[in-house]
Amino acid sequence: MNAFESVVLKLELPENRSNHWARAVVASWRANKHRLTLPHYQSQILEDSVFEDLAVDFGLAADDLRALNYQGSAEIQDLKRLMAQTPGLRPAQRVALSCILSSISRFKLADQILRSVDIMALDPREQIHALLQRFKLDNRMGARGDHEPVFREIFSTIEQARLMGWTLPFRNGFDEP
16 A cells, blocks of 8 residues: 555555655644644645545445545544544534545545534634635535635635734734734
């Protein structure tokens, strides 16, 4: 199993054959799986079509791979447990979980979780992360239309945050007043 396959299917690094992308995805998962905080670092987000090739290589249905409907590793089991806890998670934690799922190309699952978030219930920094996640998901799920509204909303959120006394530039979001 190569690094790509190991990360997408198991959320684990293979022995002696990882690359920067694989290490980044797994390190971000390991750093964030117990707290689900923002920002959640996302490396390159791959296309959904990766599951067609993986399905052939591993003899599983592509839709089962997309939906995490397979036994998987201990890391995948941990991810499934987090997903089962979604109703009890705070809104920002749901955004972080959505980011985790999209980092391994599980866009429909990520979208379902993100849609359960009332973005207006988030603080400005979290709103920006949620809106950027919305853009990324729309982009990867084929919503190729006009993305200008989401960017207008991001800029509006930044302006509202400034009016509230939050400052830019920021390290991990806004510097609170």
